[in-house]
Ligand SMILES: Nc1ncnc2c1ncn2[C@@H]1O[C@H](COP(=O)(O)OP(=O)(O)OP(=O)(O)O)[C@@H](O)[C@H]1O
């Protein structure tokens with residue numbers, strides 16, 4: 001597969017996938033994917049269901065290690081280091097490369113402790129004052145502070161879905177990651193919460209590198225600087241594998257893509 005990164009600005013690459021194949025047991029889910037994720041930009045992954053978007057995203061913070069039968073060929077570099085090198089500690093990787101899931105998953109703890117827990121485990125805030133400041137800063141970064149500042153002791157579950165998702169984002173940024181991976185973070189949210197998460201993503205990219213999987217074309221065109229379009233096709237034997245069709249600046253993918261499949265997908269004439 002040809003690597004299409006020629007139009008990427010002169011920005012630093014944070015994550016670099018080099019000709020990766022991903023298998024679950026005998027099944028090849030992803031074939032021949034190469035792409036560079038630029039620093040402090042938002043990169044969107046789009047494409048039909050089953051084309052391997054979540055699989056690739058999870059391989060960026062070694063979350064697939066926990067899946068039976070998972071196997072990766074090729075290389076993924078994070079800040080130039082081979083992410084799958086035996087010397088790399090996957091727990092440390094997941095601290096640097098955080099993940100926000102489709103369904104908000106706050107811990108069964110207070111709003112305060114949802115943030116404080118990870119910070120405590122990672123030794124980020126030492127004193128009560130430092131922790132209070134970190135909780136406030138993280139909740140402000142996730143644009144949630146004003147809504148929860150008077151009820152920090154209440155359960156995270158007492159919040160609305162959109163607030164819970166912002167709490168999960170606050171929890172992720174509290175441990176000071178480099179990269180935030182988001183797998184359809186707005187899939188279970190109403191349009192207003194979706195917009196507030198999108199505004200938040202725009203603010204977060206000042207400090208973080210973001211990769212977001214979305215089925216919402218408007219969302220990709222609103223938030224992403226770069227967009228990767230994936231598709232699936234049948235291999236010998238009929239099983240379908242995912243591959244990268246085209247990767248470019250978002251406006252190019254949406255307005256003048258090079259591949260006909262991309263054009264058909266982004267204009268809703270796919271399938
Ligand atoms: N844990 C797993 N074990 C076995 N196969 C898996 C596993 N996770 C995903 N797959 C398979 O790998 C392929 C890619 O799945 P993946 O979840 O990455 O797709 P996706 O692009 O994220 O789809 P969607 O848009 O529906 O979320 C699919 O065929 C799926 O069935």
Ligand SMILES: [Mg+2]
Nearest residue numbers: 053054055213
């Ligand atoms: Mg998925």
